[in-house]
Amino acid sequence: MRVVLTCLPFYSHLAPVVLPVARALRRAGHRVAVATAPGMAPELARAGIEHLALPNVLTLAQLLERPEVLTSPGMPGDPEGSARAASARAEAGPLTAAFAGPLAGVFARDLIEACESWQPDLIVRECNEFGGHLAAGRLGVRQAVLDIAPGSASTLPSVRDALNGQRAELGLDEVDDPWYPNRSFVAGFVPPEWYGGDAPPCYRLDEPSGVLDVSLLGLPDDRPLVLAGLGSVAATVVPESQDLLELMITALGRLPCSGVVALGSDPRHWPGSRPEDVRLLEFTPQRLLLESAELFVSHGGFGGVAEAVRTGTPMVVLPLFSDQPGNADRVCALGLGRRLEPGGLDADLLTETCREVLGDNVYRHRASAISRSALACPGLDALAADLALSRTEQLRG
Template sequence: MRVLCTVTGSRSHIHALRPLARALADAGHDVLIATTADLAHASAATAGPAHVLGAVGLENAIGAGPRVVACLPDLQAFIRDSGRSPGPPGRAGEDPWPPFILDMLAGTTDTAWPALLAVAEGWRPDVIVRDGMDLAGILVAERLGVPHLSMPSGTANVLPPASVLSALNRLRAAAGLPACDDPRSVAPCGRIDYVPEHYSFACHRIPALRYRQPLDRDPAAVLPAWVTGAAPGRPLVYAAIGSTAREVASGHKPSPAREVAATDEPSPAREVAAAHGPSSGFPHPERALRALIEGLSLLPCTAVVATGGVPLGDIRAAPHVHLAEWVPQPLLLECADLFVTHGGYNSVREAMRTATPMVVLPLFGDQPHNARRVAALRLGCQAGGQSGEAVAAACRAVLSDRSVQGVARAARLAMLTLPGVEQVVADLERLVRER
């Protein structure tokens, strides 16, 4: 079986694909990963034994291990170059991010679709496992007449199939493909997810093949030795704002800041104002990082903050707050008492896998939706604003609430009832056979 996978967006999307690609390759199937130039070498490094290929001679690229080809446009660069921002909340405080994301995805598909088609026509896949931010994979699957599924994706979770269908039909027309009036044509074979149905983050009812969130550890990763010297009796808090905030924000002028009181009720309108200011725009990674560091400096804890390479400027941390550009997140979550996160879907799933309660400080994209869902499931709460005081208040609330810890453990137990990702091999084999 030949499996064409697509990865776009950020490195976290590679983490979702890596165990699946390895399982398929270990079972003897041929796996090709199509991605962006920036992610190509990251894909090769993280997918196990792999080779980075050009777009020529793919029909001969059969052998052990996933292979990687750089052919997709850089979505983050497209967003920066477009000069557009999500705009203010819509009517009734509607979240402005999903329509903006869909507009950006459709915009990159004009370039991605012919490039991916050229690769696929050489590779001749039996099935396509696509990034949830990849619409070109749908068009290519329809052109070749092969099934397709999307990977676990925060973006796919928040985009209503009816809205995607409208954009997809415009893209189909441009590609010479027939239109369809059924929203289910967006995902006719369903999707892949790594959380139980009860804990789903999807705002739609597209069926899912569900596997438990893999413990995606780098065998070479270790925690810093100073972790063992953490003050006994104090909680260990890990905080991170994700790997893409700096890249997405670059090239966009920050909006005027507006503080939101910690007692304010979260809403899409408040989330946008809290993260970006009243005029809306792109996230302030420096502001979010300042809020994390200042908030954790107010708490009696041992804290680790992954800065993601965001410049610290004049931000100063208390002695018990340790700063690092990067830490092995899956390892640290195994021992953390609390995770203060931007709310990326990959990070949320990793916290659920380790039963780590969360405080979510969302910045953009699907993160505001994920923050609301974390709170609704009682896996943690959303910070009331991007200030140190708001972060500290949210952390105190979660750390003092034993019921949140109980819910987090229950979610982990439910996740452990799902089959391992290795089950995807039999599921895809059956899907291809039945087509």
């Protein structure tokens, strides 16, 4: 079987799920390529995965230079930014609408052209990438979805409307169903409990995470490890992210813990505080450190939340935009941690909330229980087999 996986040109979408699924499909004997922006070539080359470079697809940094998609979701709860942030969450926001509208059309046209020679049997897209959905419809190719963000805006009516505009331009019928892009085989990557209802087949991301750098071996062994950060996308699109990182650093510096904070930039140029027991890094080996961390403080991006679910790490979530408020709500509903609104947040409240979660074993016990559920899910080799089976069943149908 020949499989094209499609991915938005974000490292946080490509590396944690799309590349491991690509490797699993290749282990099963299928020919695999990942279609995304030319700017992602170094990551795909390092992974040894064939790259279908789509010449007109831009990276996030390139997109944010364009006024029609430049937007900040603001800090939820902030008096000046809350209305704008609530609107962005309710109606997907300009960037999400662009990815479902004109940018999806650009992606689809480049992919259709690439597929003329590559001839895929199956297109597998991550759920926030819509060009693969449009291209599969135009080419009559079976498609499947990697649900890397269950609480995303991908099923909002505004997204449906943006997609319908592109469907018309590609000669496809318009659809009324906002869920239509996900009316195919969908694979989840958290345990079924996360969905709180009907769950798709769920799989375990069981690839090895590499080796921890020796520079992190000297962390004290007489206090809990707390990992904190805002990921790569939030730090780019939310101007207030530096203020939120400063709050995290200050709060961890007040706790009897070893703090590790991912800044997303060179720590040598960090203008804020530097508590003695908080280590500042540009990037952290997040998945590896979560194996031994007792608390994860983040913005609630699904990639990090899913990793904390797998490792059984309690959380404090400061949601900013997109699916993050929904992710924070699920963390609370499942008893895995606490949610705080970033707008108006001060270091005292963040410190005390972190202290509470660290001191309450109920959070740890519930996190451990859902981690066991995650470990009971089949691995990615099973997903590769199910993707092949789903295509065979469709052909028979």
